[in-house]
Amino acid sequence: MPSLKDVKMKIVGVGKTKQITRAMNMVASAKLRGAQARIERFRPYAAKYRHVLAELAGKAEDDAHPLLAEHQEKARCAIIVVTSDRGLCGGFNANIINTALKLAAEKRSEGMEVQFACVGRKGRDAIRSAGQEITLAYGDRMSSVDFALASSVAQEMIHGYETLALDEVWMVYGEFVSMGHQPPRSLRLLPLTTPEAEQTEESPAGAGSDYLYEPREDLLLAELLPSYVKVQVYRGLLDTAASEHAARMAAMDNATRNCNELINTLTLLYNKTRQASITSELIDIVGGAEALNG
Amino acid sequence: MSTLQLEIVTPDRTVVSTETDMAVCPGVMGEFGVLPHHVSLLSALKIGPLRYSDNGRDQYVFISGGFADVNANVLTVLAESAERAEDIDVARAEAAKRRAEERLSQRAEDLDVKRAEAALQRAVTRLELARR
Numbered sequence: 484m485p486s487l488k489d490v491k492m493k494i495v496g497v498g499k500t501k502q503i504t505r506a507m508n509m510v511a512s513a514k515l516r517g518a519q520a521r522i523e524r525f526r527p528y529a530a531k532y533r534h535v536l537a538e539l540a541g542k543a544e545d546d547a548h549p550l551l552a553e554h555q556e557k558a559r560c561a562i563i564v565v566t567s568d569r570g571l572c573g574g575f576n577a578n579i580i581n582t583a584l585k586l587a588a589e590k591r592s593e594g595m596e597v598q599f600a601c602v603g604r605k606g607r608d609a610i611r612s613a614g615q616e617i618t619l620a621y622g623d624r625m626s627s628v629d630f631a632l633a634s635s636v637a638q639e640m641i642h643g644y645e646t647l648a649l650d651e652v653w654m655v656y657g658e659f660v661s662m663g664h665q666p667p668r669s670l671r672l673l674p675l676t677t678p679e680a681e682q683t684e685e686s687p688a689g690a691g692s693d694y695l696y697e698p699r700e701d702l703l704l705a706e707l708l709p710s711y712v713k714v715q716v717y718r719g720l721l722d723t724a725a726s727e728h729a730a731r732m733a734a735m736d737n738a739t740r741n742c743n744e745l746i747n748t749l750t751l752l753y754n755k756t757r758q759a760s761i762t763s764e765l766i767d768i769v770g771g772a773e774a775l776n777g
Numbered sequence: 778m779s780t781l782q783l784e785i786v787t788p789d790r791t792v793v794s795t796e797t798d799m800a801v802c803p804g805v806m807g808e809f810g811v812l813p814h815h816v817s818l819l820s821a822l823k824i825g826p827l828r829y830s831d832n833g834r835d836q837y838v839f840i841s842g843g844f845a846d847v848n849a850n851v852l853t854v855l856a857e858s859a860e861r862a863e864d865i866d867v868a869r870a871e872a873a874k875r876r877a878e879e880r881l882s883q884r885a886e887d888l889d890v891k892r893a894e895a896a897l898q899r900a901v902t903r904l905e906l907a908r909r
Contacts, residue, residue, distance in 0.1 A: 524789060524791070528787060529788075531846070535846050630787075695816055695817065695818040696819055697809075698806060703820075706844070
């Protein structure tokens with residue numbers, strides 16, 4: 484039987500842990516709102532961009548631009564791994580990292596060399612300790628993702644692809660599907676696949692044929708495509724940031740619940756121990772009195 | 778009088794969303810004006826000011842290059858960054874200008890001249906607009 488004091492201390496300790504997990508849950512939910520608002524603000528830009536590009540790409544040849552063309556020889560592949568900087572968010576980062584490593588193994592079996600670019604400290608640390616080659620790493624940036632970051636990551640990849648130093652570029656990130664669901668997702672960035680033209684009522688297929696282009700289509704495409712890579716990377720960053728907070732909220736909610744359960748069990752134990760000690764004291768006293776009377 | 782819907786969007790926010798009767802964009806092939814019922818157009822934009830009229834008063838918006846899409850009487854400007862003239866951070870633009878000038882004058886080995894020049898031009902354009 485543990486002593487009364489030990490149990491009391493344990494209850495206090497778990498209570499403090501509970502306070503922390505509950506606070507972290509609330510902080511994560513506030514940050515999640517911020518991250519979701521960023522996604523919302525980015526949506527009009529991304530949607531319009533897709534629309535414009537689809538319109539234009541529909542008319543271009545498949546290999547009209549170096550970023551669209553598949554390389555004949557596939558020797559090197561880069562994987563951008565987007566994770567969070569901090570842990571305590573359940574299996575969120577581990578899932579992303581496993582997906583990335585699996586993808587790397589797959590690419591290696593196709594005969595490619597694989598190198599990593601990491602955004603987020605957790606991914607960087609894990610990939611490094613897995614003994615993989617990291618060419619680019621950005622840590623401590625997930626709390627302040629901005630387009631400039633996406634832009635510089637994308638720029639590196641585009642440069643590599645255009646100089647034939649890279650033959651394929653993938654990105655693995657945590658897609659933000661809903662509050663309760665943030666699956667890791669891998670997306671091929673390069674060679675680019677252009678978005679399909681969406682057939683909506685205001686823009687039925689073929690409506691773009693009377694478009695004026697300035698400058699020529701192919702020059703315009705050369706301007707649009709690199710930025711589209713940036714748009715996709717930015718989306719990956721924003722999604723991962725939101726997913727991280729959602730995952731942490733869920734993890735902390737769970738932890739708080741577990742604390743409650745533990746406190747209940749411990750309180751029960753505490754009361755039992757207390758009663759047991761009172762009982763044994765009573766027996767002692769009664770036994771002593773009996774001895775005196777006798 | 779008929780009007781045209783003007784939307785200026787950046788990855789971070791929608792900067793302008795308004796009705797106007799004319800907008801002048803800094804196209805790569807020169808400035809061009811867009812009036813209501815303009816034919817569908819897709820144009821690349823360079824760094825420069827975009828002007829539109831708001832009930833007869835000219836408003837200026839800084840555009841860091843990007844694209845303008847005119848379709849169904851809506852002019853959408855996609856820019857990596859854009860600010861209304863009155864929102865331009867003069868101190869920051871001046872610092873950026875100094876930095877870019879320094880980099881260009883030092884001519885370091887690994888200098889990305891194109892990028893430094895673009896940065897300088899963005900800063901200069903921002904300053905011009907802010908002082909207008």
